[in-house]
Amino acid sequence: MKVLLTPRIEGFGGSRWLKPIASTRALAAVVFVFLASAAWAQAAAPAAQASVMSVLWKWAPLIFQGFLFNLLVSVGTMALGTVLGVFLGLAQVSPYRGLRRAAWAITQFFRNAPWLVLLFYAMLILPFQIGPVALPSWLKAVIGLSLPVMGNIAEIVRGGVLSIPTGQWESAEALAFSRRQILWMIILPQAVKRMIPPWMNQYAILTMATTLISIVGIQDGLTMTRAALVAEARTDLLVPMYLMLLLMFFVYCYPIARATLSLERRFAVKI
Amino acid sequence: MTTGHHIGRPIVVIEGVEKAFGAVTVLRDINMTVSTGETVCIIGPSGSGKSTLLRCINALAPVTKGSITVDGQQVNDPKLDKLALRRKVGMVFQQYNLFAHKTALQNVMMAPIHVLGQQRAEVEERARRLLAKVRLTGKENSYPGELSGGQQQRVAIARSLAMNPSVMLFDEVTAALDPETKKEVLVTIRELAGEGMTCILVTHEMGFAREVADHVYFTDGGLIVEDGPPADLLCAPRHERTRAFLDQVL
Numbered sequence: 001m002k003v004l005l006t007p008r009i010e011g012f013g014g015s016r017w018l019k020p021i022a023s024t025r026a027l028a029a030v031v032f033v034f035l036a037s038a039a040w041a042q043a044a045a046p047a048a049q050a051s052v053m054s055v056l057w058k059w060a061p062l063i064f065q066g067f068l069f070n071l072l073v074s075v076g077t078m079a080l081g082t083v084l085g086v087f088l089g090l091a092q093v094s095p096y097r098g099l100r101r102a103a104w105a106i107t108q109f110f111r112n113a114p115w116l117v118l119l120f121y122a123m124l125i126l127p128f129q130i131g132p133v134a135l136p137s138w139l140k141a142v143i144g145l146s147l148p149v150m151g152n153i154a155e156i157v158r159g160g161v162l163s164i165p166t167g168q169w170e171s172a173e174a175l176a177f178s179r180r181q182i183l184w185m186i187i188l189p190q191a192v193k194r195m196i197p198p199w200m201n202q203y204a205i206l207t208m209a210t211t212l213i214s215i216v217g218i219q220d221g222l223t224m225t226r227a228a229l230v231a232e233a234r235t236d237l238l239v240p241m242y243l244m245l246l247l248m249f250f251v252y253c254y255p256i257a258r259a260t261l262s263l264e265r266r267f268a269v270k271i
Numbered sequence: 272m273t274t275g276h277h278i279g280r281p282i283v284v285i286e287g288v289e290k291a292f293g294a295v296t297v298l299r300d301i302n303m304t305v306s307t308g309e310t311v312c313i314i315g316p317s318g319s320g321k322s323t324l325l326r327c328i329n330a331l332a333p334v335t336k337g338s339i340t341v342d343g344q345q346v347n348d349p350k351l352d353k354l355a356l357r358r359k360v361g362m363v364f365q366q367y368n369l370f371a372h373k374t375a376l377q378n379v380m381m382a383p384i385h386v387l388g389q390q391r392a393e394v395e396e397r398a399r400r401l402l403a404k405v406r407l408t409g410k411e412n413s414y415p416g417e418l419s420g421g422q423q424q425r426v427a428i429a430r431s432l433a434m435n436p437s438v439m440l441f442d443e444v445t446a447a448l449d450p451e452t453k454k455e456v457l458v459t460i461r462e463l464a465g466e467g468m469t470c471i472l473v474t475h476e477m478g479f480a481r482e483v484a485d486h487v488y489f490t491d492g493g494l495i496v497e498d499g500p501p502a503d504l505l506c507a508p509r510h511e512r513t514r515a516f517l518d519q520v521l
Contacts, residue, residue: 165366165368167364167366167368168368168370168371170331170364170368171362171364171368171369171370171427172370173331173357174329174331174357174360174361174362174364174431175357175381175382175386175430175431175434176353176354176355176357176358176382176386176434177382177385177386178354181385181386185381185385186370186372189372190370190371190372
């Protein structure tokens with residue numbers, strides 16, 4: 001476990017995206033814990049039962065399928081949340097006071113609401129179909145989860161826009177650019193760079209939060225894992241089985257976290 | 272030593288201008304007339320409202336009272352087309368404010384293409400000429416972060432000139448520069464003034480003001496204390512406050 005606790009060991013060369021050594025070590029540590037728990041379960045199990053590894057191997061494809069569904073929901077939610085969040089964030093820096101205030105209120109409401117409650121709301125309030133378009137429950141979940149994501153991205157956009165020095169606005173105004181041109185041609189292209197790391201961070205958080213959808217009855221990785229445990233009815237599988245799912249999330253989210261860190265470091269020196 | 276160029280009709284006329292930020296009045300009863308081809312310097316202690324006055328001329332800051340006209344256009348008319356006004360008035364800032372994500376050449380080309388809708392090829396040719404004029408040939412593809420302060424400021428001047436303004440405003444453009452780079456920028460402005468560009472400068476460079484200005488205004492506490500040709504105002508000031516200020520800076 002020592003390797004996990006080692007603080008960031010990389011140097012100051014911020015241009016490399018992923019630090020191969022640190023990533024490999026962290027991954028190795030997780031795999032080690034996973035295998036150790038499997039071995040421990042194996043040792044504790046009666047001899048007549050199938051080996052832990054073979055049981056895990058049997059269920060792995062199904063759980064992985066469920067995990068892929070988590071990823072699908074995370075990508076859909078992020079796409080929707082980003083589009084909505086960009087508009088909401090820009091509305092917060094609008095010259096119109098009413099719009100600015102409304103956008104601020106909406107942002108604060110959704111940022112400070114528990115995700116699970118919003119998810120429940122979406123599942124219960126949204127109809128099964130809108131006109132001819134059916135609304136499957138996973139799509140409702142995407143809509144429900146995209147609300148807090150929208151709020152957080154609105155804040156990222158607002159912060160990014162405001163982080164650009166006012167001199168950029170002034171000099172562009174003096175050159176007779178319109179407000180819209182200034183925002184889209186001068187401010188946003190500079191601000192996007194600063195928004196990318198927190199945006200990626202938000203995505204990693206969201207991906208892990210997608211397991212909430214199992215509570216509202218969607219067949220995701222967590223649901224599959226639970227189903228496998230129920231089917232096997234062996235308590236010794238509890239730890240390794242969940243760890244297998246955790247490992248899948250880790251392998252997906254950890255590189256995102258690393259990339260976020262190194263992008264943050266790289267962009268920090270500019271301007 | 273004036274530049275000896277032709278001074279024409281009044282182009283910027285400021286009458287009885289007052290500017291307040293809330294309860295704080297930073298400009299009171301400002302009257303000033305600048306004619307085409309004229310170079311005017313505004314000097315005075317910090318916080319005397321010099322920069323605010325420049326910002327009122329291109330409507331970056333609205334005036335509280337009085338009137339400013341630029342080429343016959345009322346700046347404080349609520350129906351004013353601000354963008355039309357700003358096409359006529361170029362402005363260069365103390366902190367350069369170049370667009371950090373664009374190269375020097377792109378900085379110069381952006382406004383003519385996107386604001387004036389001119390042809391890219393034609394704009395690029397003119398932008399290259401302007402960068403050559405401010406002695407930055409070879410730096411066309413450099414980003415602002417790769418240029419020195421003086422170089423950035425000259426790109427900023429070229430960027431304003433690309434709009435073919437009738438009047439150029441310079442807001443303490445050398446204040447953030449070290450003495451050597453300062454000179455590069457001042458030489459550029461002197462050439463511009465010599466070519467007959469109407470220039471209004473807020474500056475702390477007394478030597479430069481004496482050399483290039485046709486008329487100098489001394490402001491203090493939001494008022495114009497006195498004005499006159501540089502030889503008179505800078506060498507033989509009539510007012511005690513002007514004298515005290517000049518004693519401190521010269």
